[in-house]
Amino acid sequence: MELTVKDMDIATGGTLVAILNKKDAAKLDLHTLDRIKVRKGRRVETVIVDIAESPKSVPPGRIGLFEEVLDSLNAKNTNRVSITAARKPLSLKFIRRKLEGHTLNKKEIEQIVWDIVHNKLSQIELTYFVAASYIRALDPNETYLLTKAMASQGDILKFSRYPVIDKHCIGGLPGNRTTMVLVPLVAAAGLTIPKTSSRSITSPAGTADAMEVLADVSFSARKMRKIVQKANGCIVWGGAINLAPADDKIIQVEKPLGIDAESQLLASIMAKKYSVSSTHIIIDIPIGHGAKVRDKKGALHLKKGFEALARKLHMHVRVIITDGSQPIGNGIGPALEARDVLQVLMRYEKRPMDLERKCLRMAAELFEMCNIKDPYRKAVELLESGAAYRKMQQIIKMQNGNPKILPEDIPLGKFSYTQYASKNGKVKSLNTSHVSHIARIAGAPEDKGAGLYLYKHMGDFVKKKDKLFTIYAESSSKLKYAKDTLKQLGIMDY
Amino acid sequence: MELTVKDMDIATGGTLVAILNKKDAAKLDLHTLDRIKVRKGRRVETVIVDIAESPKSVPPGRIGLFEEVLDSLNAKNTNRVSITAARKPLSLKFIRRKLEGHTLNKKEIEQIVWDIVHNKLSQIELTYFVAASYIRALDPNETYLLTKAMASQGDILKFSRYPVIDKHCIGGLPGNRTTMVLVPLVAAAGLTIPKTSSRSITSPAGTADAMEVLADVSFSARKMRKIVQKANGCIVWGGAINLAPADDKIIQVEKPLGIDAESQLLASIMAKKYSVSSTHIIIDIPIGHGAKVRDKKGALHLKKGFEALARKLHMHVRVIITDGSQPIGNGIGPALEARDVLQVLMRYEKRPMDLERKCLRMAAELFEMCNIKDPYRKAVELLESGAAYRKMQQIIKMQNGNPKILPEDIPLGKFSYTQYASKNGKVKSLNTSHVSHIARIAGAPEDKGAGLYLYKHMGDFVKKKDKLFTIYAESSSKLKYAKDTLKQLGIMDY
Numbered sequence: 003m004e005l006t007v008k009d010m011d012i013a014t015g016g017t018l019v020a021i022l023n024k025k026d027a028a029k030l031d032l033h034t035l036d037r038i039k040v041r042k043g044r045r046v047e048t049v050i051v052d053i054a055e056s057p058k059s060v061p062p063g064r065i066g067l068f069e070e071v072l073d074s075l076n077a078k079n080t081n082r083v084s085i086t087a088a089r090k091p092l093s094l095k096f097i098r099r100k101l102e103g104h105t106l107n108k109k110e111i112e113q114i115v116w117d118i119v120h121n122k123l124s125q126i127e128l129t130y131f132v133a134a135s136y137i138r139a140l141d142p143n144e145t146y147l148l149t150k151a152m153a154s155q156g157d158i159l160k161f162s163r164y165p166v167i168d169k170h171c172i173g174g175l176p177g178n179r180t181t182m183v184l185v186p187l188v189a190a191a192g193l194t195i196p197k198t199s200s201r202s203i204t205s206p207a208g209t210a211d212a213m214e215v216l217a218d219v220s221f222s223a224r225k226m227r228k229i230v231q232k233a234n235g236c237i238v239w240g241g242a243i244n245l246a247p248a249d250d251k252i253i254q255v256e257k258p259l260g261i262d263a264e265s266q267l268l269a270s271i272m273a274k275k276y277s278v279s280s281t282h283i284i285i286d287i288p289i290g291h292g293a294k295v296r297d298k299k300g301a302l303h304l305k306k307g308f309e310a311l312a313r314k315l316h317m318h319v320r321v322i323i324t325d326g327s328q329p330i331g332n333g334i335g336p337a338l339e340a341r342d343v344l345q346v347l348m349r350y351e352k353r354p355m356d357l358e359r360k361c362l363r364m365a366a367e368l369f370e371m372c373n374i375k376d377p378y379r380k381a382v383e384l385l386e387s388g389a390a391y392r393k394m395q396q397i398i399k400m401q402n403g404n405p406k407i408l409p410e411d412i413p414l415g416k417f418s419y420t421q422y423a424s425k426n427g428k429v430k431s432l433n434t435s436h437v438s439h440i441a442r443i444a445g446a447p448e449d450k451g452a453g454l455y456l457y458k459h460m461g462d463f464v465k466k467k468d469k470l471f472t473i474y475a476e477s478s479s480k481l482k483y484a485k486d487t488l489k490q491l492g493i494m495d496y
Numbered sequence: 497m498e499l500t501v502k503d504m505d506i507a508t509g510g511t512l513v514a515i516l517n518k519k520d521a522a523k524l525d526l527h528t529l530d531r532i533k534v535r536k537g538r539r540v541e542t543v544i545v546d547i548a549e550s551p552k553s554v555p556p557g558r559i560g561l562f563e564e565v566l567d568s569l570n571a572k573n574t575n576r577v578s579i580t581a582a583r584k585p586l587s588l589k590f591i592r593r594k595l596e597g598h599t600l601n602k603k604e605i606e607q608i609v610w611d612i613v614h615n616k617l618s619q620i621e622l623t624y625f626v627a628a629s630y631i632r633a634l635d636p637n638e639t640y641l642l643t644k645a646m647a648s649q650g651d652i653l654k655f656s657r658y659p660v661i662d663k664h665c666i667g668g669l670p671g672n673r674t675t676m677v678l679v680p681l682v683a684a685a686g687l688t689i690p691k692t693s694s695r696s697i698t699s700p701a702g703t704a705d706a707m708e709v710l711a712d713v714s715f716s717a718r719k720m721r722k723i724v725q726k727a728n729g730c731i732v733w734g735g736a737i738n739l740a741p742a743d744d745k746i747i748q749v750e751k752p753l754g755i756d757a758e759s760q761l762l763a764s765i766m767a768k769k770y771s772v773s774s775t776h777i778i779i780d781i782p783i784g785h786g787a788k789v790r791d792k793k794g795a796l797h798l799k800k801g802f803e804a805l806a807r808k809l810h811m812h813v814r815v816i817i818t819d820g821s822q823p824i825g826n827g828i829g830p831a832l833e834a835r836d837v838l839q840v841l842m843r844y845e846k847r848p849m850d851l852e853r854k855c856l857r858m859a860a861e862l863f864e865m866c867n868i869k870d871p872y873r874k875a876v877e878l879l880e881s882g883a884a885y886r887k888m889q890q891i892i893k894m895q896n897g898n899p900k901i902l903p904e905d906i907p908l909g910k911f912s913y914t915q916y917a918s919k920n921g922k923v924k925s926l927n928t929s930h931v932s933h934i935a936r937i938a939g940a941p942e943d944k945g946a947g948l949y950l951y952k953h954m955g956d957f958v959k960k961k962d963k964l965f966t967i968y969a970e971s972s973s974k975l976k977y978a979k980d981t982l983k984q985l986g987i988m989d990y
Binding site: 011012013028029030031033034035054055056058059094097098101103124125126127129130133134136137138203204254255257258259260261439442443445448479480483 | 505506507519522523524525527528529548549550552553588591592595597618619620621623624627628630631632697698748749751752753754755933936937939942973974977
């Protein structure tokens with residue numbers, strides 16, 4: 003059947019979809035979520051059918067295409083294309099098998115991941131896979147196969163070094179900026195640590211957002227390797243490199259219900275480590291009310307999962323369980339967190355000691371894994387001698403930043419509001435999710451200078467008129483939104 | 497926040513969605529699938545957030561609304577509306593509980609059904625519910641609660657009669673038009689049978705499509721009750737009445753993977769029966785390759801489910817398991833099926849005997865349930881005496897049709913193609929899903945006269961040059977599509 007393209011002027015952000023009028027769909031006996039092949043000249047793309055009931059959005063004789071499909075076919079409004087019925091993706095059968103409780107084999111898992119990566123599944127279909135993996139938890143071998151499939155259907159970076167270090171913190175804790183201290187510390191010890199990090203999705207800043215305050219973070223795999231070859235380490239944005247691309251699409255479908263299938267979480271993290279050829283990895287599981295993992299039991303279960311998966315992947319992993327009851331560091335938001343990091347590396351007196359202690363512990367664990375003697379003392383030495391800071395300067399320079407920048411030079415939002423204590427007391431609780439939410443409303447992470455600075459942490463004594471925290475924003479309206487939200491939510495009890 | 501409406505010119509067909517530009521969403525810290533309240537004047541609607549990454553589809557300062565939301569707010573392009581963040585629907589928490597293996601209580605199930613009926617759940621969220629009900633099969637009590645919730649969140653029709661009869665065939669079998677024979681037969685016996693039927697979704701004709709060839713099928717609940725009061729029975733389209741409205745939305749999400757959660761199936765069917773206050777119900781489960789239920793074991797399991805659910809609902813149910821290995825009757829498609837039905841009722845010599853036998857059996861089972869003596873003989877009498885036909889004429893007349901129409905008067909598609917046998921043989925198999933598919937491509941059910949007439953059934957002897965089947969279509973192009981498909985698929989082996 004020949005149809006005329008209608009540019010729908012919308013990007014779906016993934017799934018490849020075409021809209022047919024009800025009448026044209028009936029001619030080929032097509033239903034919603036059936037598949038068709040759309041052909042323009044030599045180009046052909048298999049897409050999911052959606053059906054327009056009225057001629058208003060797509061009249062008979064036309065086919066509504068979204069940006070992704072237009073790009074793939076190199077098609078424009080009013081172009082002619084031909085369509086034919088196509089089979090549903092093979093993976094639907096395998097997803098159904100998983101729903102029914104069967105164990106998936108290598109080929110089946112690879113096909114599912116392939117269809118996810120290539121946008122062949124609708125959101126409903128992908129949701130069935132995630133739901134099935136959640137309820138019918140993937141067994142250790144399936145998790146291993148999923149990890150390998152996710153990694154190998156993206157790029158794999160090889161480094162001619164051993165060991166190759168990596169770290170990961172299970173998310174959910176604002177300000178937890180250990181990567182930016184740990185990478186220069188580990189690299190200063192002569193170890194290789196090619197670190198890729200994410201941008202924030204729901205937090206006030208991801209490592210990539212905070213690092214971007216100091217340097218560029220978008221590099222090709224080739225450029226990234228060059229930096230690592232010279233500096234031993236880097237801190238770049240993983241999104242610029244095609245590592246384990248199925249992962250983001252799966253996460254998108256997990257968010258609405260806030261579920262986190264353990265096997266998916268394991269595969270998601272370890273696939274990215276596998277993609278950069280890591281050999282020694284430290285994993286930090288913060289536990290607490292504001293963190294992703296709520297209690298020690300859950301953390302220990304997850305720890306076992308990481309250890310089992312790492313063995314199958316021939317990787318060395320060490321899992322530490324840390325305090326996740328409150329934010330780490332003082333600053334929340336890209337610029338404020340970058341200031342915290344530089345203060346630790348530059349040995350400022352007012353540096354956030356909780357962040358420093360955590361980084362030293364993680365470095366020591368890694369050093370021990372790599373058979374470095376006196377690992378904790380070694381970590382302290384590298385930090386106190388300025389070796390770690392000099393390494394950070396080298397990395398910043400290689401990533402096109404200004405290596406001489408001082409913490410106080412980093413600009414913060416011009417509009418600010420400081421909350422003072424109205425009475426004497428002791429900080430009893432700090433609501434991490436409210437902290438995150440307010441920092442985001444103030445503009446973080448898009449506005450680098452926006453966020454929240456904490457003068458007090460849990461257990462600290464507070465005197466009347468003491469500063470409690472300052473909210474920074476880059477516009478007065480955003481500051482107003484943040485203050486309005488603060489009135490409703492509150493952050494600190496004392 | 498105040499925004500200007502952009503009419504997106506698309507109907508989502510359900511879920512209430514608004515598209516915000518990325519920048520506006522950031523101001524309120526909103527993410528995809530969060531909820532907002534949109535207010536215009538006194539009207540307010542809670543909708544799901546979708547985020548436009550580029551300003552092309554929705555620029556900052558605007559809000560893209562789909563038809564359902566525009567209607568609900570009585571809003572038009574360029575109107576001003578205000579938005580505020582809203583909570584996610586309560587039912588998400590309950591769906592998550594079900595995913596995690598908990599048993600849902602009455603309040604939780606009612607909330608989920610309410611949110612489904614009112615389009616408050618995204619497709620992803622609804623899919624999680626269906627997946628959870630599929631894997632973590634609802635227990636008998638949950639199924640009962642779901643049935644009651646689905647029924648009571650629509651209209652409930654009451655009839656001051658006892659018993660109130662109903663019937664249901666588990667779908668999948670083309671031509672299985674028992675309702676149109678059974679309703680007049682049962683009504684002729686003086687029993688009340690207020691039958692609502694569906695239109696086809698994936699088959700060549702639903703009962704409502706075939707009945708529409710003879711009479712109107714869209715009636716209000718009030719008009720339907722009037723017909724039943726006079727004629728004891730009716731054959732109307734359930735879609736015109738607001739019965740168990742959650743059902744269709746659930747079915748939509750089940751289709752992509754072709755799964756059929758047994759508890760959902762039970763609740764779906766029984767909720768509609770409960771909505772019309774049925775007391776005595778016969779349920780037909782055809783088994784066979786082309787039918788929804790493939791084997792006897794599955795049918796027996798389903799039978800038990802129906803019986804247990806009916807007991808809880810204080811309804812009498814009888815389940816029969818029948819042959820579903822081939823289409824029932826000779827005609828496939830609305831007009832051809834209506835011809836079959838009239839031929840049975842009018843005692844034509846060439847009437848489809850398989851359809852007649854099945855209807856007599858079902859009537860006899862129902863009569864027995866209602867303590868009518870000699871039930872099978874009674875059914876035969878009502879059919880042979882013409883009492884059932886006269887009752888059908890009365891129903892057709894009350895539904896604004898022509899009661900004097902003859903089978904041969906019902907128009908068929910002008911374009912036809914007959915396939916003849918190329919050799920002698922015996923029909924070994926008849927592919928029901930290919931029959932359906934080809935009948936649909938020929939134009940059924942939208943084109944009433946389109947479809948397929950079978951001269952031979954399984955086990956019949958075939959002589960060279962015998963007619964095997966005729967395809968009817970209302971346009972030459974549709975006949976061509978159907979013939980092209982026939983070449984690829986085939987229907988009969990002999």
